[in-house]
Amino acid sequence: MGKKVGIEVSIAAAEAVGLCDVDVVAAYPITPQTHIVEHLSELVANGRLDAEFVPVESEHSAMSVCCGSAAAGARTFTSTAAQGLALMAEIVYIAASMRLPILMLVANRALSAPLSIWNDHSDAMMVRDSGWIQIFCENGQDVYDHIFHAYRVGEDPRVSLPVMVNMDGFILTHVIEPVEFWTKEMVGSYLPRFRPLNTLHPDKVVTMGAFGMPEIYAEQKMAHDQALKNSMPVLLEGWDELAKLTGRKYEPVELYRTEGAETLLLAMGSLCETASLAVDQMREAGRKVGLVKLRLWRPFPLAEVRKALSGAKDLVVLDRSISVGAANAPVTSEISAAMYHEPQRPRIHCMIAGIGGRDVTPEDITNMVDLSLKGTEQECHIYGVRG
Amino acid sequence: MKVRYRALHPFDKEAEERHIQEDHGLHPYDEYLKPGRIPHIWCPGCGLGIVVTAFIEAMKQKNVPVAQSAVVSGIGCTGRVAGYLDMDTYHTTHGRAIPFATGLALVRQDLIVTVFSGDGDLFAIGGNHLIHAARRNVNLKVICVNNFNYGMTGGQVAPTTPIDARTSTTPFGNAEPSFNLPHLAHAAGAVYVARWTTYHARQLVHSISQAFDKKGFTFVEVVAPCPTGFGRPNKLGSGLDEMRHYREVCEVRNGADPSEVEIRLREKIIVGTFVDVERPDFMEHYQSLVVARAQAKAKSKGKGKAA
Numbered sequence: 042m043g044k045k046v047g048i049e050v051s052i053a054a055a056e057a058v059g060l061c062d063v064d065v066v067a068a069y070p071i072t073p074q075t076h077i078v079e080h081l082s083e084l085v086a087n088g089r090l091d092a093e094f095v096p097v098e099s100e101h102s103a104m105s106v107c108c109g110s111a112a113a114g115a116r117t118f119t120s121t122a123a124q125g126l127a128l129m130a131e132i133v134y135i136a137a138s139m140r141l142p143i144l145m146l147v148a149n150r151a152l153s154a155p156l157s158i159w160n161d162h163s164d165a166m167m168v169r170d171s172g173w174i175q176i177f178c179e180n181g182q183d184v185y186d187h188i189f190h191a192y193r194v195g196e197d198p199r200v201s202l203p204v205m206v207n208m209d210g211f212i213l214t215h216v217i218e219p220v221e222f223w224t225k226e227m228v229g230s231y232l233p234r235f236r237p238l239n240t241l242h243p244d245k246v247v248t249m250g251a252f253g254m255p256e257i258y259a260e261q262k263m264a265h266d267q268a269l270k271n272s273m274p275v276l277l278e279g280w281d282e283l284a285k286l287t288g289r290k291y292e293p294v295e296l297y298r299t300e301g302a303e304t305l306l307l308a309m310g311s312l313c314e315t316a317s318l319a320v321d322q323m324r325e326a327g328r329k330v331g332l333v334k335l336r337l338w339r340p341f342p343l344a345e346v347r348k349a350l351s352g353a354k355d356l357v358v359l360d361r362s363i364s365v366g367a368a369n370a371p372v373t374s375e376i377s378a379a380m381y382h383e384p385q386r387p388r389i390h391c392m393i394a395g396i397g398g399r400d401v402t403p404e405d406i407t408n409m410v411d412l413s414l415k416g417t418e419q420e421c422h423i424y425g426v427r428g
Numbered sequence: 429m430k431v432r433y434r435a436l437h438p439f440d441k442e443a444e445e446r447h448i449q450e451d452h453g454l455h456p457y458d459e460y461l462k463p464g465r466i467p468h469i470w471c472p473g474c475g476l477g478i479v480v481t482a483f484i485e486a487m488k489q490k491n492v493p494v495a496q497s498a499v500v501s502g503i504g505c506t507g508r509v510a511g512y513l514d515m516d517t518y519h520t521t522h523g524r525a526i527p528f529a530t531g532l533a534l535v536r537q538d539l540i541v542t543v544f545s546g547d548g549d550l551f552a553i554g555g556n557h558l559i560h561a562a563r564r565n566v567n568l569k570v571i572c573v574n575n576f577n578y579g580m581t582g583g584q585v586a587p588t589t590p591i592d593a594r595t596s597t598t599p600f601g602n603a604e605p606s607f608n609l610p611h612l613a614h615a616a617g618a619v620y621v622a623r624w625t626t627y628h629a630r631q632l633v634h635s636i637s638q639a640f641d642k643k644g645f646t647f648v649e650v651v652a653p654c655p656t657g658f659g660r661p662n663k664l665g666s667g668l669d670e671m672r673h674y675r676e677v678c679e680v681r682n683g684a685d686p687s688e689v690e691i692r693l694r695e696k697i698i699v700g701t702f703v704d705v706e707r708p709d710f711m712e713h714y715q716s717l718v719v720a721r722a723q724a725k726a727k728s729k730g731k732g733k734a735a
Binding site: 071072075078082087094096098099100124128153 | 522552580599
């Protein structure tokens, strides 16, 4: 077992990427992602990591470089946030459709306008349908462990897909947390060498990114959809192996004090930690409230979500993004759709909270539960909004 | 359902505005600056304040009314300029100041449209737009504050970082050659190209006011100290030290060949007005080649119908 150290989560994540012995790092600086890439450039410069560090001129180029290097069979890393992800969105879709295993660490940040450097999940929701495996992390240890997990799953020949690991900007990226490090031997036993399915190689010629005529486009999309859904057993296997190695068990949907809960909270990312404190407080006050943490966003864990939610009377979904003009925020929409055909389903309340860096405290979460239980179903609220 | 945020955090708007008004008017350029947005966020020793002052001074000298001036900027430390100037300003996304300004300058030809942005914004992520606006000779006044790194995000390597210079992503020296900005602007077709440092405040005012008079794409590079981002890893000292350095190493060479004015770390910086030529601007070409022909065609068609 490795050492447990107090370290900034961004630096820990970069150390993990270094331990994975990546070949290419291509990134463009954007707040709050910078520390990750800065530390990687340091690892490369001082000889601890034998990789190409490409300081590209924009995020669009960053993801393009990543596609090129992954297509050549190199283990590839990039990281970005908000506007950077928006700019690279074109290639984000292409990376997934071309089945190129790239790891992208997204330091979740609100999308402009108005210009905001603070945290919410609107950037991740923008590329929700891109076909990447998308994981939301709750704390620093989560982020650190998921770097290894992401490479193991993404590069697995049964999967061969890019993985997006989401960590809340500032709330996670810039805090110092206790993180238990992995040793080189642990990484060696957990993460096999990258053996790509298809590479650009003069001996075995392939064309990537070619035209998909109407006769083949739908079939290609279906194949991509199936590949993403079929990654589930590999994701679970990766988490099982990780648990054997570290003792930390991750699951697509995690439950916290849900036994006998009448009201459930559902959250993603660092909000889960805050919500667990609120649940503790409410349980102490004798209220039957539990928390469901949605870790895996894509492929969407339909069966697990249904199993976790069907027993409750009320469900309060804490959405950290807003879908302007829609009936509900993105996560609530997804959950509502998942639960619609269930014979027994909770009343679903949508609470948009913490967008654009607005703080969410455990008291806020208790308030949101109270407000939800007073209101009717299918109302979409922006919590704490003025005016 | 509303949660009374204000009840929890009372905000006295009147008192706040009174406070701003009391402070306002204390600075000679206050009429050009947005009350309530100052003090700015720039670090001690940063050169950006000098460039903004030079821009305002040039506006004053050329009697450019605030109503006739529009400033467009991108992202980064220099991008903040748009937020501080009390005139029509637009803070665009990273790299897109020039396309936005192009649209503005073509529709509102009565405006003096200034693009105020940094080296990273104009030459990295927005490099494509700069060369095409220069090629088209759009009537834009570009002021590029070059601090040799991405200051806002913590001093990472940029396409302007001199070779061998240290930044937070090149901790042991940059391996990539940098852009020579005046040469690039000239090659792309700018009609006016100048470079000054923040030490050359008077010359800078003169250059910006000359640019106001020119029709077409003008480019003024301002070499500025960034003691926090670029100065620290390269041991360039404080902002004041960098100004002293500029005084020592700068050589004024008006009319110098732009291909010979490359900047290297701790070496001589050649400043001056390098290019000042005349060339039909975008609108002139457009009027003569597209509008005039279209009108002639419409006329001849009209004639045919009448006959």
